[in-house]
Amino acid sequence: MKKRLTKNEKEIIKKINQMQKRSIERMRLKSIQLTEISQSIIKKIDDLGINGYYSCNSDCFRVSQDIWKESLRLSELKSLQDDIIQSFNLERSKSKK
Numbered sequence: 001m002k003k004r005l006t007k008n009e010k011e012i013i014k015k016i017n018q019m020q021k022r023s024i025e026r027m028r029l030k031s032i033q034l035t036e037i038s039q040s041i042i043k044k045i046d047d048l049g050i051n052g053y054y055s056c057n058s059d060c061f062r063v064s065q066d067i068w069k070e071s072l073r074l075s076e077l078k079s080l081q082d083d084i085i086q087s088f089n090l091e092r093s094k095s096k097k
Contacts, residue, residue, distance in 0.1 A: 005085070005088055006088075009084075009088045012084060013081060013084065013085065016077055016080060016081045016084070017081075019077055020074060020077050020078070020081075023070050023073050023074050023077065024070075024074060026066075026070050027067055027070035027071060027074070030063055030066045030067045030070065031067055033059075033063050034060065034063045034064060034067060037058070037059055037060055037063060038060070041054075041058070041060070
């Protein structure tokens with residue numbers, strides 16, 4: 001039987017949820033930025049081909065890493081959230097026995 005969370009437990013879950021929302025918004029914005037960078041590169045390839053000068057310092061790598069970091073953070077936060085909820089429920093059911 002699933003137990004209800006206490007007020008403090010709900011606050012912890014709420015804080016994690018807020019962190020997830022901030023992280024997902026950063027990931028969304030970085031994804032848009034990567035799309036714009038990619039579209040610019042594609043246009044340059046189409047327009048100039050091998051005659052163009054291509055940057056070895058393109059933002060593609062940095063922005064891709066930022067997206068990966070946010071994805072990792074979201075994964076870890078979700079795992080933490082699941083573990084905490086499970087822990088709260090287990091602790092409560094042990095204390096009731």
